[in-house]
Structure formats: C-alpha cells, structure tokens
Amino acid sequence: MAFNEVFQYSIVSALMDGVASHGTPIARILEHGDHGLGTFRNMNGEMIVLDGDVYQMKADGSVVHINPAETVTPFATVTRFRPTTTTRATVIGKAGLEELLTGLFPKARNHFLVVRMDGVFHKVNVRTAGGQTTPREGMVDVCSRQTTHTFEGVKGTIVGFRCPQYVMGVNVAGDHFHFIAEDRQRGGHILAFETEGDVDISAAQMSKFRLELPTEDDEFNEAELKLQAQGIKAVAG
Amino acid sequence: MAFNEVFQYSIVSALMDGVASHGTPIARILEHGDHGLGTFRNMNGEMIVLDGDVYQMKADGSVVHINPAETVTPFATVTRFRPTTTTRATVIGKAGLEELLTGLFPKARNHFLVVRMDGVFHKVNVRTAGGQTTPREGMVDVCSRQTTHTFEGVKGTIVGFRCPQYVMGVNVAGDHFHFIAEDRQRGGHILAFETEGDVDISAAQMSKFRLELPTEDDEFNEAELKLQAQGIKAVAG
Known part of the structure; x- marks a missing residue:
C-alpha cells in the first residue's frame, strides 16, 4: 500500500x-499502515499504532505492548504515514489543533x-474504555463506565485522524486523537490537552x-448499524 | 485489484x-473494474460499464460507446466482477429483485x-439525466428535468449494486441499477422493470x-457535502 492512504477495518x-x-x-492491519488508532476485542482499552508498534492502553492505567500476530482487533484505522507538512506550534486544546490543521490544509474540508x-x-x-460486560453491549454504554486519567508535564505523542463529515458512521467525522507517553506506560483516547x-x-x-x-462474523452480519451520529460524537470525537 | 472489490471515484x-x-x-476507473455504474461530466447521461465496455446513455435516447482514454467521469462505481452465485428467475420489479437478492445472500445486510x-x-x-444547465446545479434539479423511456420486449442487461445503509451519502444506500439493450442503442437508470x-x-x-x-478540484474542495439522504433516495435509488 502506498503512503498516506487510509485503511480501515470494520466501521464505527x-x-x-x-x-x-x-x-x-493486527498483523494484517499493519500490512496497511504503521500509524493509527483502534480498539481491542470487547472494546477493552484504546489502541495506538505508532511507528509500527501497537499498544493497548487499558482502563486500569496500564499499557501493553501488543504482539500483532497474537491479537485481533474489531476496529482500527491506520495509514502508512509520510508527513507532507511539518511545523512547530503551541497548541491549546482540541479547538486549537482543529484551527491549526484547518490553517495548514485549507483545501482539506x-x-x-x-x-x-x-x-x-x-x-x-484521556479516557480508556474498560470493555463490554456482555456481548453486544454498545459503545455508549461501555463508555459510560470509562476511566479517565490526567497526565501533567508528560512527554509523549498524539496520533490521530480528521475524517470528512460524510463518513460519519463509517468512521468518526471530525478529529479523533489518542495519546501515549514516551515511557509507553500511560495513554488513552484524548478528551483534552x-x-x-x-x-x-x-x-x-x-x-x-x-x-x-x-x-464470517454473525455479530456483524446481524447488527442493524443504524447511523447514531449524536452517540458517535459523544463517545468517539 | 482482486475480484469483487468495490472501487468508487468521488461520492454521491x-x-x-x-x-x-x-x-x-475512465481508463483509470477500468483499472479497478469491468462492471459498474456512473455518470459523465455535468451529469450528462447515465454510465454503464459492461464487460469492460463503457456506454453513455443520453437524455435524447442515444447511446454512445465511450473511448475510456478520452472521457472523464465525476462519479463511478465499478468492480472486477466474478459471480459467486448464478440462478434463473422471473423478476417483477425492483421489489422482486430486492427480495430475490436478500434470499440469495441472507448474510449480506x-x-x-x-x-x-x-x-x-x-x-x-428508465430515466436519463440530461445534464446541468449551470455549473454546481445539484442532482435533484438536474433530475427534475430527466427524460424517461419505456422499452418493451427488449433483450438486454441490468448492471447494479446494493450498498449497505451506512454508506448513504458516500454512495446510494440500497439498490441501484442501470439497463442497456443488447443492441446497445437504448438504456438508462432503471425506474421499473x-x-x-x-x-x-x-x-x-x-x-x-x-x-x-x-x-486538485476546487469544486469538490469547496462543496459542503451535507448528507441529503431523502434527496438521494428520490433521485438515485
């Protein structure tokens, strides 16, 4: 796969x-990218893919370095990342990053x-999803029990995507970022930074x-997959 | 590209x-498939791709065999088709075909x-879109002037796709079929059959x-691309 193409497994x-x-x-996902986001079976934790390494950031605060051959994912988005634009800036919050990205890519709406x-x-x-308590428990319910953590003065990396509005339901429309600390001991889905x-x-x-x-996945085949735009914005944006 | 993968250029x-x-x-589209649907610049007519040949079915009733190297398309969906299921049946209308397909593919929702x-x-x-009268004229307005034709006792081929509900806006959710007669002189977007x-x-x-x-397309970059599910159902389903 070429650089900077989105590869996604399943839908939000x-x-x-x-x-x-x-x-x-996850080994199959890595054939299509070295940089991205996702989750794990039963929505147990947040996935970050960084320089081809995969980490599971769990609700108890621990971070596991994943063996891609031995672990599966029900949802992931990755790309073979080759930056076309680099800059240095002070960024205050998701709103600040949103504005910065729109300025860097004025024709990317x-x-x-x-x-x-x-x-x-x-x-x-950050938040980390603690996983389903029963099969087919939806993401809104899973995230109602999410754990949040705040890290201060932490060195690390944010990985993320912006998706156009028209893919809402397929992915998350708008911005979606995960964080992992340089020590690879802390991280999660970003709520604020x-x-x-x-x-x-x-x-x-x-x-x-x-x-x-x-x-060959009866759960996927039988699901109704109605568009739940408000719910997705609430838990995944 | 492998068989039976959807390739789509732009979005509905x-x-x-x-x-x-x-x-x-269109030559680039054909690299990804030999079977499909689409339209032409300014929504001038309906496209059908059949066994790798491309036809433009125009509002005046004429059908043009297209040279793929010399013609562009603003929207097309194709696949390299290799049937996995074949049958013979009498089919009454889009509803009949919908029921037949659901029976043939019970796990394809x-x-x-x-x-x-x-x-x-x-x-x-069939209907055939007669094209925009001004740039950026939307599909609902273009189709308000569509021409319809009825063919009786005609030998020919129907080509089409069923898309899952969650791609509404990206493509047309549900069934979408075009027809071309065996003589390649008549055809269009199917309204009933x-x-x-x-x-x-x-x-x-x-x-x-x-x-x-x-x-590199300012028209695309500047468009708002709001989901118009009702409009899409009305003109494209």
Whole structure:
C-alpha cells in the first residue's frame, strides 16, 4: 500500500452496536499502515499504532505492548504515514489543533487528514474504555463506565485522524486523537490537552480510503448499524 | 485489484451538490473494474460499464460507446466482477429483485452486492439525466428535468449494486441499477422493470470498498457535502 492512504477495518457504527467479539489479526492491519488508532476485542482499552508498534492502553492505567500476530482487533484505522507538512506550534486544546490543521490544509474540508504531535504536554486528559460486560453491549454504554486519567508535564505523542463529515458512521467525522507517553506506560483516547510550549506537528492530507468489512462474523452480519451520529460524537470525537 | 472489490471515484453527495465539472479518466476507473455504474461530466447521461465496455446513455435516447482514454467521469462505481452465485428467475420489479437478492445472500445486510441480469424484459422503464444547465446545479434539479423511456420486449442487461445503509451519502444506500439493450442503442437508470419469463442472474457479495476522492478540484474542495439522504433516495435509488 502506498503512503498516506487510509485503511480501515470494520466501521464505527458496528462498535456503537456492540459488534466487538471478533476481529482481524493486527498483523494484517499493519500490512496497511504503521500509524493509527483502534480498539481491542470487547472494546477493552484504546489502541495506538505508532511507528509500527501497537499498544493497548487499558482502563486500569496500564499499557501493553501488543504482539500483532497474537491479537485481533474489531476496529482500527491506520495509514502508512509520510508527513507532507511539518511545523512547530503551541497548541491549546482540541479547538486549537482543529484551527491549526484547518490553517495548514485549507483545501482539506472533504478529505482525510493524518496527524502526529511530539513534545511535552502541560496536561493531557484521556479516557480508556474498560470493555463490554456482555456481548453486544454498545459503545455508549461501555463508555459510560470509562476511566479517565490526567497526565501533567508528560512527554509523549498524539496520533490521530480528521475524517470528512460524510463518513460519519463509517468512521468518526471530525478529529479523533489518542495519546501515549514516551515511557509507553500511560495513554488513552484524548478528551483534552495543552502543550507545554511548542511541539512538533507533522501531518498529511489523504484522498484514498480503503475499507475492509468483517466476514464470517454473525455479530456483524446481524447488527442493524443504524447511523447514531449524536452517540458517535459523544463517545468517539 | 482482486475480484469483487468495490472501487468508487468521488461520492454521491458531491453529485447532489452539483460537483460534476471535472473528473478522472475512465481508463483509470477500468483499472479497478469491468462492471459498474456512473455518470459523465455535468451529469450528462447515465454510465454503464459492461464487460469492460463503457456506454453513455443520453437524455435524447442515444447511446454512445465511450473511448475510456478520452472521457472523464465525476462519479463511478465499478468492480472486477466474478459471480459467486448464478440462478434463473422471473423478476417483477425492483421489489422482486430486492427480495430475490436478500434470499440469495441472507448474510449480506451489512455488505455490498454486485448484480447482473441478462435476458428478455417485458418492460423496462428508465430515466436519463440530461445534464446541468449551470455549473454546481445539484442532482435533484438536474433530475427534475430527466427524460424517461419505456422499452418493451427488449433483450438486454441490468448492471447494479446494493450498498449497505451506512454508506448513504458516500454512495446510494440500497439498490441501484442501470439497463442497456443488447443492441446497445437504448438504456438508462432503471425506474421499473419486469422480466419476460426467466432471466439469468449472477451476483457476488463484497466486503472490500475502495474510495478515491477528487484532488486538485476546487469544486469538490469547496462543496459542503451535507448528507441529503431523502434527496438521494428520490433521485438515485
């Protein structure tokens, strides 16, 4: 696969509907990208893919370095990332990053963006999903029990995507970022953050999107997969 | 590209918003498939791709055999079709075909289907879009001036797709079929049809979807691309 093409396994609407019992080997995901986000079986934790390494950030605060051959994912989005734009900036919050990205890519309203930020963060507030308590439990219910952590003065990396509005339901429309600390001991799905001075930002615009759906998966086949735009915004944006 | 993978250029929401001044060479589309649907610059006519040949079915009733190197398309969906299921049946209308396909592919609710039907049709009622009168004129307005034709006792082929509900806006959710007569002189977007006795039906379920967005296209970049589900159902289903 070429650089800066989106590869996605399954769809966010399937997670909303609680389709998370099975998945595809993470090794297969890595054939399509070295940088991205996802989750694990039963929505147990947050996935970050960074330089081809895969980490599971769990609700108890621990981070596991994953063996891609031995673990499956019910949902992941990755790309083979090659930045086309790099800059340094102080970024205050998701709104600040949103504005910065829109400025860097003024013609990307209807395209995808991939982003990476490296540096020291004054504060990072994350959540980690603790997993389903029963099969088919939907993501809104899973996230109602999410654990949140706040890290201060932490060095680390943010990995994320911006998706155009028209893919809502297939993925998350808008911005979606995960964080992992440089020590690989802390991380999660970003709720809020502030950099400590300037950080390194690298990004690229993407116009090719490849989706692979679960097969031989009765849970996926039987799910209704209705568009739940409000729910997705609430738990995944 | 492997068999039975969906390849799509641009999105239906862009046509709804009147983004149809530019496009990609049809020769590039054919690299990804030999069977499918689409439209032409300014939504001038209906496209059918059949056994790798491309036809433009125009509002005046004429059909043009297209040179793929010399023509661009602002929207097309194709696959390299290899049927996995074949049958013969008498089919009465889109509702009859919907029921037949659901019976043939009981586990395809959240996947894509590709379909081909060959035989004699008692009646085929088609529409052909006559094209934009101004740039950015939206598809609902273009289709308000559509021409309809009814063919009776005509031998020909139906080509089409079924898309899952969650891609509404990206493509057309549900069934979408075009028809071309065996003499390649008549055809269009199917509004209604009835077979004359049994016809040959071939189809396949698809789980891989590849989307390529227009680049360097200000019309596409500037469009709002809001989801217009009702409008899409009205003009494209």
